[in-house]
Each structure stands twice: as structure tokens, then as C-alpha cells.
Amino acid sequence: MFNKYKPLNLYTNFAEAAERFPSQAIYFDEPLTAFPELQLQTTYADSKNALIMKATQLHKIGVKKGEKVIVYKSAKFDTYLLAVAVSYLGAVPIMISAHLPADTMDILVARLDDPWMVFDGDTAKKAQSLKNLPASKLIAVEEILATTFDQLCEQDFLTPDTISYMTHTSGTTGVPKLIAHSANSMGWRTKWQKNILSLIRKRGLVAFHISPVHSRFNIGISSLMAKGFPLLPIANPSRANVTKIMTEYAPMVLETHPNHFVQWASLAREEPAVFQSVKYYHSTFDAINKETMATFLRCSEYRLPVFLQVYGQSECGPMIMRFHTKSTLKRTNARAMGVGMPGLTKARIVDQDGKPVSAGTSGNIQMFSKGRALTYYKETPRFEENVYGAWWDSGDYGVKSRLGGLSLLDRQVDLVDKIDSTLAIEDALLDELTFLDEVVIIRGKNGSPQPIVAVNESAEMNWDLWWKKVSDLPHLNEPILMKYDEMPRTATMKIQRLELERSLQNSEN
Secondary structure, three states: OOOOOOOOOHHHHHHHHHHHOOOOEEEOOOOOOOOHHHOOEEEHHHHHHHHHHHHHHHHHHOOOOOOEEEEEOOOOHHHHHHHHHHHHOOOEEEEOOOOOOHHHHHHHHHHOOOOEEEEOOOOHHHHOOOOOOOHHHEEEHHHHHHOOOOOOOOOOOOOOOOEEEEEEOOOOOOOOOEEEEEHHHHHHHHHHHHHHHOOOOOOOOEEEEOOOOOHHHHHHHHHHHHHOOOEEEOOOOOHHHHHHHHHHHOOOEEEEOHHHHHHHHHHHHHOHHHHOOOOEEEEOOOOOOHHHHHHHHHHOOOOOOEEEEEEEEOOOEEEEEEEEOHHHHOOOOOOEEEEOOOOOEEEEEEOOOOOEOOOOOOEEEEEEEOOOOOEEOOOHHHHHOOEEOOEEEEEEEEEEOOOOOEEEEEEHHHOOOOOOOHHHHHHHHHHHOOOEEEEEEEEOHHHOEEEEEEEOOOOOOOHHHHHHHHOOOOOOOOOEEOOHHHOOEOOOOOEOHHHHHHHHHHHHO
16 A cells, blocks of 8 residues: 655656556646646646646746746646646746735735746736736736747756745635745655555546645645546536536546535535545545535445545645544544554644643644645744644644544634534534534634524525524524625635634624
């Protein structure tokens, strides 16, 4: 099962996969703005050739080895392809979510020392309004496509320990930090991922809706391609499009953010055939409630479908894993995230002074990962605040069992007085009240627990069931109803809880 370690150069990995599996397919649900020649279906080999052409066009525009290139565009697979093209030049792709506002972008641009920026129609207005980036460093996707050249340029390389890729933190607590990765740090993460993929014997179609600017995306795609899986990146997560794509392509594997699984759960309950082809579900970034996992497993036509839940963090990569089946979920606490991968990742619980505590005692979760990021770019002191030797303080709060299983209780900054775990209560409510698409408990007036809920668009709020369900829980304020799409979120669909708290406080003043 276990795969050899190898540093991850995005382009080299892509090219080697294209050489081994040239005709393997990649499907798209929407045309790619930056790679229109790939249409709605391509192969590893054809997409590799298109990458070299884009890299040459970027080089002709002026991008050189070692320079930083912000990729700030619509969330599609070509966002990743542009990053690979930038890597081909020995330049450094900086992956930034299109939802970040211009004022935040200006801060990040200033931090990056005169970078280039590739943008498209979705981000053009914000890109062109930036104060800290001259027009000469802006590259519209249309400019790339129109650039001509006489011959293809050669691949260039950065050394394995050099910063070669950057993503950003979620920004749930303020301006995002830029997380710096090297080929070496990313290589350990792909080893972790390829170990998991080695458990899947058949190379079935893998569908996924993941933020392409998140480090999870490049690790996942690099690992899948190294193993030769056909790919189906889903750009549009709407109910109608998911129904169409899943029915038409019938993928064997499906991965998305926990909150998208929760949002799609009503579709899975009403039309289970949409997901019947899936044998392996994969959720990462955060915990997911038990009934949502069970709902999708019941859809599968396979006798023993599996839901893989992975707990990790951008700074450390995938960390803790647990495999769920229909039978195991019946006796499972969804807060129990599982265990690390021997030799690669593990977790411990410590007190406020950073000292390990005994099993069964709650505290701060610290992570050990061979794939830990290098630093926060230009903010090394902030990075070092979380470093405890070989351990990284995750900012999460949890507990470990006597058998070593890790349970996630809360974010340290989100702890609510008199509640052991807001996440556990949210899970319980989502498990029972299937008319809800989201439940978030934040600090309300005087620090009291304030639920914010989003009702499924095809349902109505059932107040009788709500009050019945919360009657045996710690006291909760009357819930505030919000539309799902109006809740402030990160690029990976996590709720920005502190932003919700600020909005609530402002509305009360």
C-alpha cells in the first residue's frame, strides 16, 4: 500500500502522469475560460500539451523564473491548470479565491512584492481597481489566449525546499495569511493521499467539487493523476447541475466540502438514484454530521459503500482519518475523527501552556505532520506562534480517547460558555431536523448561545420539531433564520462565525 516519498513539482507530476496514462479522460461540466481548446472532455496528454502552450504564452508576456503569479479567477479546473503552467516556468503560483474583496487583495498584493496577477471576467473589476498593483502586472485570460510565439519554452525548476506554491488561510478571523509550501512539504502530503488511493483497486471516475485555490486541490489532483484516475471536476454545485452531471457520468468516487454534502443531502433523500453509482465518498477540511453521511451511503448501489472523513488543516495537510460504513455509523459519534497515518501524521491534546494532558481530558489540538507548510509569507512571527517544536497548534479544541482516537469539539476562538461542543449540538440538530441545510451556534447577546439556521429551499421551518429537539439540550436562544447563500463563508464553504457574530452585534446596536 505505502508509496515512496517524492517531492511534488506540479508540472513534472502532471507530465509523468500524462506519459503513463496519456489517454485517461478529464471531463468538465462547463467550458474552461483559460483553456477553451480542451472543450468539455480532454485527456491527460492533450491537457499537458495545452499547459506547455499556456506557460509559453505567460513567458512571452514576461513571467520569469522565481516570480510570483497570483491566480485570481473563477473557481474552475483551469485555475489549477494555470498554476501548473506557472510552475512549468519555475515561477510561484499564488492561489487566491475569487470571493476575496479588493481591499483584502491590496493587502495581499503588497505583501507579495510586485507580483503578476492572472484574472478573468469574474474578478476583472476587483483586479483592475487594485491600488498596489500596476496595470502592467495584470494579465487578463484573454491576453494569454491572444499571445503568439515562435517556439515553446523549456521547463525550469525551483529547488525542492524553495517556496514554490502559496495558498491562503480561510480568513475566518480576519485578513487571510499566505501559506508557503515547497515541493518537499507538498510531496509528503501526496504520499499520504496516495496511500489512501492505493486502497481503491479499480480506477473508476472521480468526481469532485473542491475549491481550486485550496492546497487540498493540488494534492488531490496530483495524487489522482499519479495513480491514473479519470477526473470529473464539478464547477457548478447547484442542485440541477449536480443531478445532471452525476446521472450522466455515474462516477465511482465523490468528494466535496462538508457543507456541500449537507446542502446536497436533501437531493440525496429525494432522488437517491442521483448518487447510486458512488462507492467511495470523501469529505475533508472539517467534521460532518452523521445523518448526512448515512444519507449518501444509503444511496449507493454497492453492498459496502464507504464514507472517508478526513480532518486536516491547510498548514499541515490531511491529518486524521476515519472510514465509515452504514453499519459503523449506527454506533459512531461523528465528532470522533479517527487516527493519523503512521509515520506521517498524528495529533495530541495539550493544556493552555502547551503541556500534554491525559486521555479523556479536553484541550487544544496539536498536529504533527511531515507535510507541514514552511511559513506564513512575510508573517513568520504569526506562524511561529503556533509552533511547539515538531508540533503545530491547530486552533481547534478536542479530546483523545484511551485508544488514541481524536474527537473534534470546537475551534478555540469559537468556544461558547456553558457548552462543551457547539459542533456536537449542530450535528445533532442537522441529524434530526432534515428540513435544515445549516445550523451554526455563535455567541449572541451577553455571550449566550445563538443558533443561526438555514432552511432547505424546498421546505419550511418546523418550529414544533425545533423546540422539541432542543428541549433536552443546553439552553439555546431562539434561532435566527438566514438564507443559506447569505451566510458568510470561506472558499471551502466554512461559515465565518466571527463575521456572523459581528453582524449580529451590529444589528443589535
